[in-house]
Amino acid sequence: MAENRLNKGWEPKIVAFCCNWCTYAGADLAGISRIQYPPSVRIVRVPCTGRINPFYIVKALQEGADGVLVSGCHPGECHYLTGNLSAKRKFAMLKNFLSYIGIEPDRTVFTWVSASEGERFARVVQGVTDAVKVLGPMDKLAKRI
């Protein structure tokens, strides 16, 4: 893994769990509006952030993601009213827990992006990519076969 870090060609792989009703549409908008953002994200569309089992996040890290982004509707705008608010509690605990055991907090990122915020989506992806680039490839927890 260390040589990867020196490898100029290395680009982080970021798995983004996006809520169908807002961030996914936001990403779509970014595309339609031709807003440039790093090609580092692999989007997984979920019905709601409340649907995300924290296991998905841990699993993504184990399966080779360098970072995980979770993005849903802004508080108060959830299609299912409060899915994002209960998800928020889980994520707060998960992020703390992962960093407590020694996984860099910048590798797990949570945010809100609405359907009309294509430009915000691009900035989020840029921000996460930059932060993960500083950390280098994920070598903790990553399965090596």
Place this chain on the structure above:
Amino acid sequence: MESIEKKLREEAKRLLAEKKVDVIVGYEKGTLPLCSTPCFISNSEDTDRLVWDFFCRQNLAKYVHDLLFQHKESQRNVKPEEKTKKVIGVVARGCTSRSLIIHLQERQYHRDDVVIIGVPCTGYVAQEKIADRAGGEEIREGRVEGDKVVVKTVSGVKDIPLRDVIADNCLTCRFNNPVISDIMTATDAQPMSPDQEYVQVDEFGKRPLEERWAYFTGEMSRCIRCYACRNVCPSCYCKVCFVEQSQPRWVGIGIDETDTQVFQIMRMFHMAGRCVDCGACVEVCPMGVDLRRFLKKLDKDGFELFNHRVGAVLDEPPPLATFRDTDKDEFIFEPE
């Protein structure tokens, strides 16, 4: 403790004789010295087997869930008019009562399916600590006398101060008296001293990231995935555990170290807002994995972020099943 034991046996006898319960889940003397073991008593003649001492380690709420669950399964194909009810009597100290509350909050059974016989608790003796103090020698006999444990090994008789061998979770226990009970066997015990509860968590959290990761992986590398920690935990009751699920297979079954790490991360994370720090998982772990160091972090965050004390109030929802508008959101990422 003798008087608690006496009262416990009397109450158990009465409950069984009056058919208020079908079975009493309690502790009886184990086959090894300094061990008490869970027992199931359904005949009022047998209640003298019940003990209450410093060697009652396991959290009996586990068995309440198991028995009620098995009963429910057995009733599945029974005609409605022939369905029966089963009531479990359980000997419950503080942490056991909190585990029962969690089951009730999670709607696993009804409050009237259990009769809680409360015992005030002064902690239990940790197996690992006593083995250490006995110099790793086989303990032939042992008993508690006042504030010391007297153990007999090949090399002679040793006196060990009781306080030195009480389990870590008990030393800082905040709820050593049952939180709910139907019958109390004695008045409340002296409180333990919970001020030091999070000292270890705070200290660990301040260490450098890489050191924490090294400690975590070091501990997990000892785990042989016997799943005893899961099997003994009252909060681990899923019919099909994620580690055994094959579609999808969440955790590989090979020897890859990351599978063990992922198993532990997820099992522990399932304890968020649900671990009562009974220490049962630590007691049963054959490899002495320091699980509590990590579990306690979730407990601390649950309290600090959501002001929730696990299993403390029956009609409070579990913290991850609810939210407040005032929940903190500094961790939410804001792009430049």
